[in-house]
Amino acid sequence: VQLQASGGGLVQAGGSLRLSCALSGRTLSTYIMGWFRQAPGKEREFVAAISRSGGSIGYADSVKGRFTISRDNAKNMVYLQMNSLTPEDTAVYYCAASWRAANVVRTTQQYDYWGQGTQVTVSS
Numbered sequence: 001v002q003l004q005a006s007g008g009g010l011v012q013a014g015g016s017l018r019l020s021c022a023l024s025g026r027t028l029s030t031y032i033m034g035w036f037r038q039a040p041g042k043e044r045e046f047v048a049a050i051s052r053s054g055g056s057i058g059y060a061d062s063v064k065g066r067f068t069i070s071r072d073n074a075k076n077m078v079y080l081q082m083n084s085l086t087p088e089d090t091a092v093y094y095c096a097a098s099w100r101a102a103n104v105v106r107t108t109q110q111y112d113y114w115g116q117g118t119q120v121t122v123s124s
Contacts (some may be wrong), residue, residue: 001025001113005095008118011080011085015122019080019113021095029053032098032105037091037120038092041059044094049104056103062088085122092117115116 007019009011034049042111048069049058057069078095096111105111 001035001097003013003095003097003113005093005115005118007073008093009119010123011014011124013124014084015080016083018027018084019082019093019095019104019120021078021080023076023078023097027069027073028076030099032070032100032102033069033078034096034098034105034111035069035078036094036096038117039091040092040110042091044107044108046106047093049106050078051103056105058104073086081086082120085120087122087124090120090122092119 002024004022028096029052035047036043036044037047046060050069050071055073066084071078094117097113098105098111100110
């Protein structure tokens with residue numbers, strides 16, 4: 001299984017970005033999918049997760065109401081729409097896939113595959 005994240009970049013505060021994550025090697029519907037982020041000097045933190053069917057979704061409190069996770073199992077793609085960005089959202093964003101028997105999972109230990117990360121920088 002390989003995950004390829006893309007869509008990061010430099011944006012001004014208040015702006016938007018859409019991250020994409022392509023899964024190859026297996027069928028996307030096999031996995032719970034999540035997005036995490038890691039800022040310099042900080043631990044990797046949970047951002048959002050979506051169940052295999054897309055029927056269950058979870059967000060970190062810090063992004064709730066601003067970010068939207070979605071998936072297209074037919075295209076083997078997962079997305080993270082990020083609106084109202086702030087400098088505190090600056091980080092490397094990672095997509096991840098989990099085998100776990102649950103709807104959504106929120107910890108790094110529960111994910112089995114990781115993408116390479118895409119940098120998001122929000123200027124003030």
